Amino acid sequence: MKTKxxxxxxxxxxxxxxxxxxxIELAAEKNPASITTAEIAGRMQLTQGALFRHxxxxxxxxxxxxxxxxxxxxGRIDKVIATTESPLExxxxxxxxxxxxxxxxxxxxxxxxxxxxxxxxxxxxxxxxTMLCNYSDRVGKxxxxxxxxxxxxxxxxxxxxxxxxxxxxxxxxxxSMIAGDIAVMLGNAKPLFxxxxxxxxx
Amino acid sequence: MKTKxxxxxxxxxxxxxxxxxxxIELAAEKNPASITTAEIAGRMQLTQGALFRHxxxxxxxxxxxxxxxxxxxxGRIDKVIATTESPLExxxxxxxxxxxxxxxxxxxxxxxxxxxxxxxxxxxxxxxxTMLCNYSDRVGKxxxxxxxxxxxxxxxxxxxxxxxxxxxxxxxxxxSMIAGDIAVMLGNAKPLFxxxxxxxxx
DNA sequence: CGGAAGATTGTAATCAATTACTATTTTCCA
DNA sequence: TGGAAAATAGTAATTGATTACAATCTTCCG
Numbered sequence: 001m002k003t004k005x006x007x008x009x010x011x012x013x014x015x016x017x018x019x020x021x022x023x024i025e026l027a028a029e030k031n032p033a034s035i036t037t038a039e040i041a042g043r044m045q046l047t048q049g050a051l052f053r054h055x056x057x058x059x060x061x062x063x064x065x066x067x068x069x070x071x072x073x074x075g076r077i078d079k080v081i082a083t084t085e086s087p088l089e090x091x092x093x094x095x096x097x098x099x100x101x102x103x104x105x106x107x108x109x110x111x112x113x114x115x116x117x118x119x120x121x122x123x124x125x126x127x128x129x130t131m132l133c134n135y136s137d138r139v140g141k142x143x144x145x146x147x148x149x150x151x152x153x154x155x156x157x158x159x160x161x162x163x164x165x166x167x168x169x170x171x172x173x174x175x176s177m178i179a180g181d182i183a184v185m186l187g188n189a190k191p192l193f194x195x196x197x198x199x200x201x202x
Numbered sequence: 203m204k205t206k207x208x209x210x211x212x213x214x215x216x217x218x219x220x221x222x223x224x225x226i227e228l229a230a231e232k233n234p235a236s237i238t239t240a241e242i243a244g245r246m247q248l249t250q251g252a253l254f255r256h257x258x259x260x261x262x263x264x265x266x267x268x269x270x271x272x273x274x275x276x277g278r279i280d281k282v283i284a285t286t287e288s289p290l291e292x293x294x295x296x297x298x299x300x301x302x303x304x305x306x307x308x309x310x311x312x313x314x315x316x317x318x319x320x321x322x323x324x325x326x327x328x329x330x331x332t333m334l335c336n337y338s339d340r341v342g343k344x345x346x347x348x349x350x351x352x353x354x355x356x357x358x359x360x361x362x363x364x365x366x367x368x369x370x371x372x373x374x375x376x377x378s379m380i381a382g383d384i385a386v387m388l389g390n391a392k393p394l395f396x397x398x399x400x401x402x403x404x
Numbered sequence: 405c406g407g408a409a410g411a412t413t414g415t416a417a418t419c420a421a422t423t424a425c426t427a428t429t430t431t432c433c434a
Numbered sequence: 435t436g437g438a439a440a441a442t443a444g445t446a447a448t449t450g451a452t453t454a455c456a457a458t459c460t461t462c463c464g
Contacts, residue, residue: 132380196366
């Protein structure tokens with residue numbers, strides 16, 4: 001298998017993938033809503049006009065970005081869920097996988113948040129909403145499973161616990177934005193989940 | 203005392219206040235980073251140019267908005283803290299006050315988040331950072347007080363619990379954005395805090 | 405050489421900000 | 435106390451920069 005050394009004249013599919021990655025990178029540095037097509041092109045050593053050869057509109061590009069985030073995040077957590085027996089352990093590994101993903105791609109949650117903020121019902125926004133619903137669903141299912149197994153408090157409010165789970169990630173993201181350092185998330189993830197576990201355990 | 207009925211020719215200070223409110227309103231409907239000066243002016247029945255009579259730059263306006271949010275939010279929670287003996291009860295009332303504020307002004311947390319995302323160290327961003335540090339500090343002090351009183355788990359990770367507290371608000375905001383309905387926060391606030399309390403109590 | 409990928413150049417719309425000007429209040433003293 | 439003068443508030447038009455997007459060349463590679 002030969003690896004491409006040149007970044008010019010990439011096949012279309014590969015170029016699209018590189019473009020999505022460039023957007024995620026940029027989203028880590030600034031407000032996603034303010035990212036311009038010129039900036040994206042500049043980041044990947046391309047002219048602005050060339051971008052529109054691979055994406056008909058900017059929104060189509062953003063749609064691809066949201067699909068990438070969805071595939072990445074849900075892919076990671078589904079792998080964890082599939083290989084873990086204990087629901088509580090699965091939740092912890094799922095949380096760790098989520099944080100790991102966010103640390104590796106800080107732009108991803110920002111894209112998510114920015115997309116949800118849009119007033120008009122775009123395709124990209126719908127993908128973001130669906131993704132979070134699916135995410136919340138998986139958390140809820142694990143909680144219910146834990147309740148049936150007698151590990152988790154049977155009186156637990158599953159909806160609240162799901163919101164809390166997502167809120168933990170958001171809280172860490174916010175903390176890292178205040179600190180201006182993404183890595184702080186890694187240090188705070190473990191005690192944060194311990195606190196969560198303490199709240200939901202039987 | 204006579205009340206002004208006209209919205210034209212307001213005194214400068216009053217006009218600035220109205221402008222800040224208009225921005226908060228707009229931020230509830232769309233991504234704060236995408237709010238234009240023309241939109242702000244349009245919302246308050248004013249021409250775009252007139253805005254720059256009261257604010258030298260757009261960033262100066264955003265600075266005023268962040269100061270307003272700071273004064274409102276910290277003002278509310280400080281009042282709660284000052285009039286409540288029990289630290290656990292204070293945390294619950296503080297959480298309720300925060301949610302109440304966010305429900306009344308959904309644009310406020312969005313402005314906060316958008317400002318924190320900016321790459322350049324603007325004055326507005328600094329205000330947002332300081333505000334959140336102060337907020338986190340107040341949560342931390344209440345937690346420590348509760349630990350001393352023997353109400354809260356002495357082994358609690360205060361930093362993690364502070365992140366979780368802010369994360370709860372963020373989680374609710376995110377949930378309301380997915381649902382497209384701000385009011386869902388009110389229904390989920392109580393069970394969410396109950397879950398939090400369960401995690402930090404002795 | 406033929407087609408896909410990229411460069412170059414261009415456009416209409418929109419952005420924050422400034423201009424020259426008018427309308428409205430407020431001030432203050434004869 | 436009335437009314438000219440000064441200060442303040444707002445308008446309409448315009449600025450140069452920037453935006454997403456399009457049309458037309460040019461290069462590369464099998």
